[in-house]
Amino acid sequence: EAEVAQSPRYKITEKSQAVAFWCDPISGHATLYWYRQILGQGPELLVQFQDESVVDDSQLPKDRFSAERLKGVDSTLKIQPAELGDSAMYLCASSVTSGIADIQYFGAGTRLSVL
Amino acid sequence: GQNIDQPTEMTATEGAIVQINCTYQTSGFNGLFWYQQHAGEAPTFLSYNVLDGLEEKGRFSSFLSRSKGYSYLLLKELQMKDSASYLCAVRDRGSTLGRLYFGRGTQLTVWP
Numbered sequence: 420e421a422e423v424a425q426s427p428r429y430k431i432t433e434k435s436q437a438v439a440f441w442c443d444p445i446s447g448h449a450t451l452y453w454y455r456q457i458l459g460q461g462p463e464l465l466v467q468f469q470d471e472s473v474v475d476d477s478q479l480p481k482d483r484f485s486a487e488r489l490k491g492v493d494s495t496l497k498i499q500p501a502e503l504g505d506s507a508m509y510l511c512a513s514s515v516t517s518g519i520a521d522i523q524y525f526g527a528g529t530r531l532s533v534l
Numbered sequence: 535g536q537n538i539d540q541p542t543e544m545t546a547t548e549g550a551i552v553q554i555n556c557t558y559q560t561s562g563f564n565g566l567f568w569y570q571q572h573a574g575e576a577p578t579f580l581s582y583n584v585l586d587g588l589e590e591k592g593r594f595s596s597f598l599s600r601s602k603g604y605s606y607l608l609l610k611e612l613q614m615k616d617s618a619s620y621l622c623a624v625r626d627r628g629s630t631l632g633r634l635y636f637g638r639g640t641q642l643t644v645w646p
Contacts, residue, residue, distance in 0.1 A: 423576075450632055461538075461621050461636030462577065475633060510576060514632060520565065520584065521632060525576035 421445045423526035425511050431532045437499035440529045444492070444513030452523060453486055453496050454510040462510055468494060501533045536560050538637035540622050545643045546612055554607045554620050554640045562627030567634065568596050568607045569621040577621055580607070609642075617644045 424443040432438050444451050449470050454462035465484065467475040471491040479486065483502070488494040498505055508530050512523040537559040546552040558566070565584045569577035581589055583598035583605060595608040607620055619639040626635065 452632075460638050461623070462634075463636070464633055467633060474631075516632070518632070520582065522567075522579050522582065523632075523634060524579065525569075527576045530574070 423511055423513050423524055425509075425526035425529055427529055428527060429530050429532075431534065432501050433534050434503055435500040437497065438501050438531065439498075440496045440509050440511075440531075442494045442496070442511030442526060444494075444511070445524055447515065448513035448524075449491070449516055450514045450521070451488055451494050452512040452514075453494070454512065456508040456510055456528075458507070465496070498531075501531075503533050506531055506533045536624060536626055536635040538622055538624060538635060540620075540637045540640045542638065543641045543643070545645060547645050548612055548614060550612050551608065551610050552612060552642065554609070554622075554642065556605045556607070556622035556637060558603050558605070558622070558624050558637075560603075560624055560626040560635075563600055563603075564625040564627040566596075566598055566605050566625075567623045568594075568605075569623065569636075571619045571621060571639065573618075580620075612644050614644050614646065617642060 426441050451468040453465045456462040465479045466486045468488045486496045508528045510528045511526045514521040514523045540556045568580040571577040581596035588597045593610045598605045619641050621639045622637040623634040
């Protein structure tokens with residue numbers, strides 16, 4: 420069964436350092452989502468791509484976060500500089516399109532700890 | 535904005551039935567999803583409702599009432615492996631197409 424691949428699984432960094440997360444969606448999925456999940460809460464959307472274009476980044480802290488999906492396939496989320504409050508699980512999800520019945524499939528996530 | 539409310543924690547015993555409720559407020563409802571998430575793992579899709587009524591899928595069923603802004607997830611014949619967080623998520627017609635808004639999740643503990 421096809422899966423959303425994410426790496427690394429775990430990342431420990433010091434504040435003010437740069438970190439990057441990678442996501443490879445299920446083959447053929449045009450829509451890609453990056454979520455942040457703080458312990459004890461539900462996932463919150465950071466950015467949504469349709470192919471290579473950003474369609475929603477309203478919740479992305481753009482002063483320190485950036486995301487790209489250059490060829491409309493895999494994607495990278497970067498944080499520079501990291502802050503203590505960025506400690507969370509970063510989840511990537513993909514769906515065939517963004518239709519109302521389209522199911523989002525999640526990757527295993529990257530757990531970030533900022534010290 | 536969206537306001538999704540579900541209980542924080544629930545407990546049940548093996549073999550029992552448990553119902554996890556979710557209430558929501560949206561400006562334009564466009565579908566409701568339930569996901570299961572084991573600790574430290576990715577959410578996995580359980581069910582989808584867009585019309586009123588019950589959707590059954592094996593031991594899991596999900597119900598929707600759009601007029602009441604209410605859904606529930608029913609888990610039958612509980613097993614220890616059902617111990618997990620259950621996330622309710624809604625789509626809003628007024629938001630970016632495809633975007634999901636998640637509740638905080640209900641942590642279910644199944645005891646032997």
